Amino acid sequence: MKRIIPIDVLAGSAVAVRAKPSHGFDQRAAAALAMLSAAAAEFPDAIVQATSLGAEDMLITDLIARHELPIAIGMIDTGQLHDETLALVERTQHHYGLRIEVWRPQATAARQFVATHGADAMRKSVELRHACCALRKLEPLSRMLKGRQGWVTGMRREQSQQRKQISLRERDMQGCAKFNPLIDWTLGDVWHYIRLQGVPYNPLHDRHFPSIGCLPCTRAVAVGEDFRAGRWWWESDGAKECGLHVERRSASGESQQSSQRDTGVHP
Numbered sequence: 064m065k066r067i068i069p070i071d072v073l074a075g076s077a078v079a080v081r082a083k084p085s086h087g088f089d090q091r092a093a094a095a096l097a098m099l100s101a102a103a104a105e106f107p108d109a110i111v112q113a114t115s116l117g118a119e120d121m122l123i124t125d126l127i128a129r130h131e132l133p134i135a136i137g138m139i140d141t142g143q144l145h146d147e148t149l150a151l152v153e154r155t156q157h158h159y160g161l162r163i164e165v166w167r168p169q170a171t172a173a174r175q176f177v178a179t180h181g182a183d184a185m186r187k188s189v190e191l192r193h194a195c196c197a198l199r200k201l202e203p204l205s206r207m208l209k210g211r212q213g214w215v216t217g218m219r220r221e222q223s224q225q226r227k228q229i230s231l232r233e234r235d236m237q238g239c240a241k242f243n244p245l246i247d248w249t250l251g252d253v254w255h256y257i258r259l260q261g262v263p264y265n266p267l268h269d270r271h272f273p274s275i276g277c278l279p280c281t282r283a284v285a286v287g288e289d290f291r292a293g294r295w296w297w298e299s300d301g302a303k304e305c306g307l308h309v310e311r312r313s314a315s316g317e318s319q320q321s322s323q324r325d326t327g328v329h330p
């Protein structure tokens with residue numbers, strides 16, 4: 064196993080406040096590692112972790128790096144990310160001695176979208192918000208996954224109503240296997256792992272951003288507010304995903320997405 068030097072834990076930080084393991088944490092940690100190891104073995108050189116660099120994704124990156132699993136790590140730079148998120152890309156690469164693939168939207172399409180609909184298009188309608196997510200997230204994700212057979216996300220069932228139905232293993236409409244090894248983890252479990260292993264994380268988490276996406280679409284949450292209350296807060300709860308996330312069950316029992324990919328690249 065690779066030796067990694069832990070980071071300091073500051074008093075009052077997200078990791079100090081939130082780290083509270085729930086019953087069965089050790090088993091869940093072992094199961095997540097086993098799933099990642101099996102996925103890497105099933106799809107040698109053809110699997111990628113799509114990371115938002117949120118807390119859950121940093122945990123998965125840590126498992127991949129610590130156990131030297133042959134899983135590539137890719138992130139989507141939408142062109143709208145916080146400086147803190149972009150800095151974390153560099154910090155993560157340095158901390159683990161690995162390379163993170165950076166995928167960006169088509170520059171011309173992004174420029175034309177802003178010229179036509181304005182820089183605040185995502186506030187004008189749910190349709191325009193989905194269009195922005197489609198060109199800045201879904202299209203680069205499609206390129207990231209091209210030629211690959213599997214991908215890994217950090218989605219948890221606890222995160223939202225929409226995510227309560229996710230399975231450990233799904234298959235998206237492009238036929239790619241999608242692994243969600245953290246579905247049963249609590250927020251306290253995630254931060255407990257981060258504390259235990261000294262995982263680097265986005266400093267915005269220390270400023271009450273439990274979920275971090277693009278700058279125009281993410282805000283801090285108040286005490287008692289829902290985990291995802293700071294994401295697209297001007298929309299109704301049902302719309303708060305990057306893509307429509309309608310699911311159906313295949314005959315094998317494997318969950319299969321029947322519409323656009325939910326990127327899972329936001330925590």
Ligand code: SF4
Nearest residue numbers: 185195196199277280
């Ligand atoms: S989260 Fe906001 S800025 Fe980012 S791609 Fe979606 S609509 Fe656009």
